[in-house]
Amino acid sequence: MSNFTRRGLIKTGATVGAGLAMPTFITSPLAAYTNAPTGGSVTLGFNVPQSGPYADEGADELRAYKLAVEHLNGGGDGGMMNTFSSKSLTGNGILGKKVEYVTGDTQTKSDAARASAKSMIEKDNAVMITGGSSSGVAIAVQGLCQEAGVIFMAGLTHSNDTTGKDKKANGFRHFFNGYMSAAALAPVLEARYGKDRNAYHLTADYTWGWTQQESIAAATEAKGWNTVNNVLTPLATTDFSSYVAPVLNSGADILVLNHYGGNMINSLTSAVQFGLRDKIVNGKNFEIVVPLYSRLMARGAGENVKGIFGSTNWHWSLSDEGSKAFVKSFGTKYGFPPSQAAHTTYVQTLLYADACERSGTFNPCGVSEALEGFKFDGMGNGPTEYRAEDHQCFKDVLVVKGKENPTSEFDVLEVVEITPRAQVEYSADHPMFAGGALGKCNPGA
Amino acid sequence: MKTISKADMRTLFFVAIIALFAPLILNPFPTESGWAQFNAGYPDLMQRFAIYGILAIGFNILFGLTGYLSFGHAAFLGVGSYSAVWMFKLLSMNIIPALILSVIVAGLFSLLIGFISLRRSGIYFSILTLAFAQMSFALAYSVLTPLTNGETGLQITLNDPRIFAAENISGNLPVTSLFGLEMRDTWTMQLGAWDFQFNIGYYICAIFLLLAFYISIRIFRSPFGMMLRAIKTNQTRLNFTGINTRPYTLAAFVISGMYAGLAGGLMASMDPLAGAERMQWTASGEIVLMTILGGTGTLLGPVMGAGFIKYFENIFSKINDTVLHGWFSWMPDGLENVIVWILHLFTGKGWHLTLGIMFMMIVIFLPGGLMEGISRIGKWWKHRNAKNNNTSHTSSTPAE
Numbered sequence: 001m002s003n004f005t006r007r008g009l010i011k012t013g014a015t016v017g018a019g020l021a022m023p024t025f026i027t028s029p030l031a032a033y034t035n036a037p038t039g040g041s042v043t044l045g046f047n048v049p050q051s052g053p054y055a056d057e058g059a060d061e062l063r064a065y066k067l068a069v070e071h072l073n074g075g076g077d078g079g080m081m082n083t084f085s086s087k088s089l090t091g092n093g094i095l096g097k098k099v100e101y102v103t104g105d106t107q108t109k110s111d112a113a114r115a116s117a118k119s120m121i122e123k124d125n126a127v128m129i130t131g132g133s134s135s136g137v138a139i140a141v142q143g144l145c146q147e148a149g150v151i152f153m154a155g156l157t158h159s160n161d162t163t164g165k166d167k168k169a170n171g172f173r174h175f176f177n178g179y180m181s182a183a184a185l186a187p188v189l190e191a192r193y194g195k196d197r198n199a200y201h202l203t204a205d206y207t208w209g210w211t212q213q214e215s216i217a218a219a220t221e222a223k224g225w226n227t228v229n230n231v232l233t234p235l236a237t238t239d240f241s242s243y244v245a246p247v248l249n250s251g252a253d254i255l256v257l258n259h260y261g262g263n264m265i266n267s268l269t270s271a272v273q274f275g276l277r278d279k280i281v282n283g284k285n286f287e288i289v290v291p292l293y294s295r296l297m298a299r300g301a302g303e304n305v306k307g308i309f310g311s312t313n314w315h316w317s318l319s320d321e322g323s324k325a326f327v328k329s330f331g332t333k334y335g336f337p338p339s340q341a342a343h344t345t346y347v348q349t350l351l352y353a354d355a356c357e358r359s360g361t362f363n364p365c366g367v368s369e370a371l372e373g374f375k376f377d378g379m380g381n382g383p384t385e386y387r388a389e390d391h392q393c394f395k396d397v398l399v400v401k402g403k404e405n406p407t408s409e410f411d412v413l414e415v416v417e418i419t420p421r422a423q424v425e426y427s428a429d430h431p432m433f434a435g436g437a438l439g440k441c442n443p444g445a
Numbered sequence: 446m447k448t449i450s451k452a453d454m455r456t457l458f459f460v461a462i463i464a465l466f467a468p469l470i471l472n473p474f475p476t477e478s479g480w481a482q483f484n485a486g487y488p489d490l491m492q493r494f495a496i497y498g499i500l501a502i503g504f505n506i507l508f509g510l511t512g513y514l515s516f517g518h519a520a521f522l523g524v525g526s527y528s529a530v531w532m533f534k535l536l537s538m539n540i541i542p543a544l545i546l547s548v549i550v551a552g553l554f555s556l557l558i559g560f561i562s563l564r565r566s567g568i569y570f571s572i573l574t575l576a577f578a579q580m581s582f583a584l585a586y587s588v589l590t591p592l593t594n595g596e597t598g599l600q601i602t603l604n605d606p607r608i609f610a611a612e613n614i615s616g617n618l619p620v621t622s623l624f625g626l627e628m629r630d631t632w633t634m635q636l637g638a639w640d641f642q643f644n645i646g647y648y649i650c651a652i653f654l655l656l657a658f659y660i661s662i663r664i665f666r667s668p669f670g671m672m673l674r675a676i677k678t679n680q681t682r683l684n685f686t687g688i689n690t691r692p693y694t695l696a697a698f699v700i701s702g703m704y705a706g707l708a709g710g711l712m713a714s715m716d717p718l719a720g721a722e723r724m725q726w727t728a729s730g731e732i733v734l735m736t737i738l739g740g741t742g743t744l745l746g747p748v749m750g751a752g753f754i755k756y757f758e759n760i761f762s763k764i765n766d767t768v769l770h771g772w773f774s775w776m777p778d779g780l781e782n783v784i785v786w787i788l789h790l791f792t793g794k795g796w797h798l799t800l801g802i803m804f805m806m807i808v809i810f811l812p813g814g815l816m817e818g819i820s821r822i823g824k825w826w827k828h829r830n831a832k833n834n835n836t837s838h839t840s841s842t843p844a845e
Contacts, residue, residue, distance in 0.1 A: 039477075050794050103765050105794060110598040110720040115489065118716070119759055122631075122642070123487040136597040140718055143600050147618055147629070166602075205587050206596035234586060235596055437603045442617050 033363045034149040034444030035125040042097040042362065044069070044349070045104065045126035047117050047141060048155065052108030053235060053262035054133035056296045057341040061131060061155055062103060063334055064342035068349035071329070072099045079329040080350060083322040083378035088357035095356055102126060108133065108235070110140035117141045121148050127362045128153060128352055133261070133341065134235075135159030135208035142171035149444015151364045153348040156341040158260075158292050160211035163392035164433035169441040170364050172371055172386065174351065174393045175344045176424070178212035179432055181291045181311040182219035184397040184419035188309060193254065193287055195224035200252035202243055202267060204259050205232035213258045215432060216291050228252040233263070240267040244274050253281040255288045264290060265300040272304040293400055296339045298412040305402030305412060312398045314343040314380050315415055323380040337410050347379045351386075365441040383421075389428035390438065397424050453662050456744060460658055464651040467491055468641045475638030482768065483760060488631055488644035490759050492715045494752045495650035496708050499657045501735045501747030503704020506664055507697050508733070509742035512677035516571045517558065517578030518732045521551040521702045523585060523724030525709025527592070530599045530719045537609040538601075538619045540628070540649070540714040544707065551706020552699055559698035563691060566680065578729050585721040598720035621714050623649060628715055646715045653711060654748075657704060662744060664700070673697055738807055740814030749815050757800045764792035 037043070046065045049058035070076045074091030081089050093099050102124045104116030113132065120126040129145050130153035132138035138157035145152035146168040154162055154173040158181070163173050199220060203209040209232065217227045228250050233243055244267065247255055255276060259267050271277075271288055279286040290297075293310030316327045316337035326346065330338040338346070351371065359366035372388035381395040399417040406412050426433070449457075463470065472486030485491070504518055525547035532543035562573040585593040593599055601618060613619055621628045628646035635641075664670045672693050675683055683690055713719055722728065731754065739750025769785045769792065776784065791799045811817045 102763065103767075105762060109722045110596075110718060111722050114716060114718060115493075115759070118489040119487060119763070122489050123484070140598055140600065140720070143618070143718070144716070147620065161597075166600075232587060435604075439603055439617050 032443060032445065033365075035121065035127045036445075037097055037125070037127060037362060040097060041100045042094055043124055043126045044099060044101045044352075045117065045120035045124065045129040045131075046101055047104045047106055047113060047120065047129055047131040049108045049133045049137070050105040052106075054108050054156075054260070055262075056300070057133040057156055057261055057294065057339065058106070058131075060296060060339045060342045061133065061345040064330070064338060064346040065101065065103075065130070065349060067330060067333055068346045069099050069101055070333075072349070072353050076333065077325075077329050080322050080326050080346070080379055083325050084350060084354070085377040086354050086358070089350065089354055094353045095360070095362070099353070106132060106134075106137050106141075108137060110136055113137040113141050114144050117144055118148075121145075121150055126150065130345065130348055130352070131155045132157055134206070135162055135211075136206045136235075138162055139166045139207060142166065142168050146170045146439065146442055149364060149442045151352065151367050153352050155345045155348065157208070158212065159208035160215065160432050161207045161436075163390045164211070165436035166207075167390050167436050167438050169368060169391075169439045172348070172351075172368075172391045174348050174384075174386075176311075176313050176395070176397055177392070178208070178215040178291070179426055179430070180397050180424040181212065182215035183424040183426075184311050184399050184417075185216070185289070185291060185309065186219035186223050187423075188399045188417055189220065189289065190223040192309070194284070197225045197254050197284070198228045198252045198282070199225055199254040199256050199289075200228050200247050200250050201230040201256045201258060202240070202247075203230055203232050204263055205234050208260070209258045211432065212291055213256075216256055216258070218432075225254070233259070233267070235263065237263065238266055240270040241274070243267070244270045244276070247271070247276065248274065248279075251281070253284050253286050255286070257288065257290050258292075259290070260292055260294070261297060262300070264297050268301045268304050268308075293413065294340050295337075295410065295413055296341070298402060299409060306404050308402045309416070310400055312400050312413070313340045315340065315398055315400060315413055316343075317411070317413075317415065318380060318398075320378075320380060320382070322378045326380060343380060350379070351376075364443050368441040387428065390433065394421055394425055396421050449662060449666070453666065453744075457655070457659060457662060460745070460748070461655055464495070464654060467494070467651070468643050468647070472639060472641055476640045477638060479772070482764065485756055485760060486642060488629075488642055488647050489715075490755065491644065491647040492650050492711075493755045493759070495647065495654040496711045496715070497735065497751035497755055498654050498748040499650075499711070500705055500708040500732055501739065501751040502654075502657050502661045503701040503708070504732050504736050505701075505741065505743075505747040506661060506673075506704070507701040508736055509747075510665070510670060510673035510677060511694055511697050513563070513566065513694060513698070514571045514733065515562075515574045515698070515701075516726065516729050516733065517574035517576075517581075518701070518705050519724050519726070519728035520558070520578040520581040521555055521705035522709040522712070522728070523581065523719065523721070524554050525551045525706035526713040526719035526723055527585070527599060527709075528706075529710040529713035530601065530717055533601050533607075533621065533713070533717050534599075534605040535608065537607055538621050538717075539609075540621055540623050540710075543621075543714055544710040547710030547713070548703050548706045551709065552703040555699045555702020555705075556695070559695050559702070563694050563698060575726060575729070578724060579726055582721060582724040582726070585724055593719070593721060596721060598718050601717045621717055650711055650715065653707065657707070658744070658748070665744060669693070669696070734804065738804060738814055740816030743814070743816040746814050746816040753815065754800065757796055757803075761792050761796035761799055762794070766793065 048061045049055055071079045071081055073093055102120055106113035117129050128151045133156045135157040138154050142152045152171040160178045201213050203213040257267050276286050288308050290310040293312045298305045327337050355367045355370035359370040371386050374386045377383045384393050384395040386393050397419045398415050400413045401416050403412055403414045468486045472484045474480035474484050528547040528550040529543035532546050536542050558577045562570055626645050631642050631644040633642050676690050735750035735754050736747045740746025769788055773781045773784050
């Protein structure tokens with residue numbers, strides 16, 4: 001034993017010595033921020049769900065990212081770069097550097113999404129991470145980006161918490177949120193279905209579901225509705241019949257589905273199969289509401305969405321110049337119109353590139369300064385502002401309805417009302433958004 | 446009985462060298478080259494290699510020695526992670542209290558589950574552990590949301606109490622550290638076209654891996670280890686000779702649960718977030734796969750199996766169609782598309798398929814896992830050398 005320890009000690013000593021000698025060769029990079037691009041290119045990380053209940057949205061987001069990169073590098077027809085009110089993007093990459101990208105699969109799981117984002121930052125030297133088709137994932141990755149010192153441009157995330165209690169200085173969201181949906185929907189629902197209604201909520205059991213349910217319940221209760229029950233359903237649920245069956249005997253005459261993606265397709269189909277929509281309860285027609293709608297979901301649910309109300313961030317049938325330009329270049333490349341997920345991710349990529357151009361750096365603090373309070377137009381939502389206090393975009397919200405007579409498989413939603421920005425705006429210290437702190441921008445390194 | 450044999454010391458030394466130079470060994474390709482795709486020497490993945498190595502070593506103490514196949518080990522990993530994150534939230538960002546608590550909590554938790562599950566053996570034991578793990582997952586996912594933050598995962602925030610930490614004035618989220626050594630600190634060494642990343646977090650994980658490995662060697666070679674092997678070989682006979690085996694199996698179960706807790710705590714120390722998916726049955730299944738892939742009951746096998754699976758998960762899953770098109774762009778268009786279409790099934794999203802095929806191959810042709818492959822190559826090599834020596838010997842004998 002003693003003999004061995006001595007030899008072991010010498011060996012270990014030699015290795016430790018070698019280890020200590022190593023720092024003399026080490027040249028720490030002198031960059032002022034994480035992953036400062038050195039060559040002729042800059043790498044962006046597109047972290048989207050390629051499997052799980054939000055895989056359809058993820059696939060469409062990825063298409064939009066690829067289109068945005070093509071436009072930034074001067075390819076294609078330029079899309080919304082031509083209609084964007086800021087004219088600093090010239091199709092010459094970002095700050096003269098060619099845009100490259102890496103992709104990853106979030107699997108709609110926080111752990112996997114963070115691992116994927118980490119490898120993008122550590123291995124591929126991504127200077128910005130974007131994506132996420134689930135608020136749980138978006139919040140997890142946003143936290144990671146804050147720690148690592150890169151910018152996070154949130155994709156499809158609708159929870160109040162993303163720019164509420166979990167907001168971060170390095171994170172920015174263009175998409176709208178649960179509060180805005182509720183504020184836009186409640187007056188329309190009141191007008192159509194009346195004041196005296198009993199609502200039953202089925203809610204996806206994570207941050208998005210919780211905050212959207214809270215927002216919808218508060219907004220509808222203010223209009224005189226009564227919330228009968230709120231049942232939380234796990235995100236991985238595929239069969240909702242056991243959740244829908246109790247609705248029949250609950251005395252409710254409205255079913256609110258706080259579900260998205262594959263979840264919503266399954267729960268709505270289940271609800272329709274149970275004959276809920278043909279029921280008369282309390283002398284009124286039973287109705288279903290889907291607060292957050294997307295064309296992909298509407299298409300997945302088929303016939304069942306006809307006449308069902310919801311809200312959306314953007315729809316391809318809008319006729320402003322920005323939307324038309326985007327639909328045209330997306331359609332030319334892929335053969336079908338983009339979804340709202342594609343729209344928000346495309347816009348986020350352009351906004352990031354534009355902020356880099358305007359600030360003249362990829363440094364997260366410079367980019368952040370350029371985005372805070374930035375007012376722009378021509379991106380499909382009318383005049384929009386990135387609020388400095390919580391990094392949330394404020395713009396008009398669309399209230400939509402499942403079309404009764406669709407003309408094609410893409411024409412499934414019709415815009416009922418464009419709710420003006422003023423009606424959905426809230427103060428940064430609203431109770432539903434309180435409890436967090438933005439902190440300071442972190443350039444890392 | 447106290448000494449550790451030379452062969453074991455050599456194995457331990459070998460692991461230590463590999464662990465020390467992992468950042469160099471895992472980055473064989475220059476950063477700018479096309480092959481850099483296959484480099485695995487970045488901090489996050491290296492940390493994962495070490496952490497899952499610890500997990501698999503612990504699992505092997507139970508499964509490799511006693512033959513009890515637990516399908517619920519991910520639960521202990523998850524419990525360890527949650528305990529660690531709570532320590533970061535309540536006490537300070539130092540990883541030591543976090544690791545201590547995660548090992549203790551995982552130990553207590555495995556004592557409870559082991560006490561109940563070990564009343565049965567074989568498939569019934571596996572099913573019981575699976576049931577407990579799924580219960581813990583469901584609890585973490587929804588019922589215990591105030592404690593675990595449900596699907597979003599437990600994270601640290603700016604306004605956590607952190608009673609032992611200095612007041613945070615930077616406005617940034619604090620970073621996990623070991624007495625001021627930040628886990629995420631990385632030295633990048635540029636040598637020609639290569640970038641090598643030396644990360645503090647990784648080396649902390651590696652030290653724990655070595656410690657775990659050393660304890661595992663001692664257990665394997667101890668009378669206690671011998672008793673566990675006897676349980677695997679013939680538990681009934683052991684019972685007939687008047688030995689109560691339950692305390693031994695329970696001890697093995699708790700030890701391997703504590704290993705899993707340590708792994709979970711380390712995971713949270715490297716990245717302070719704990720998600721419920723960590724406890725799902727697929728995660729438990731992955732641990733079983735790692736151990737079987739590497740070689741059940743061997744010392745080194747589980748670590749290799751863990752590395753193998755994590756490499757596939759992180760490297761192969763990132764080879765998307767664009768990358769494939771880049772590789773085969775020199776081919777004529779039609780052929781390129783066909784090749785990309787075929788490979789696309791096995792890379793990117795399809796990495797599970799590749800892993801599945803490899804797993805089948807290994808189980809069918811090398812039932813002893815990767816370690817059996819290595820020992821077979823070793824034998825073949827020795828045999829060949831011996832033969833060569835023989836032939837050269839005979840040929841050098843002058844013919845009379």
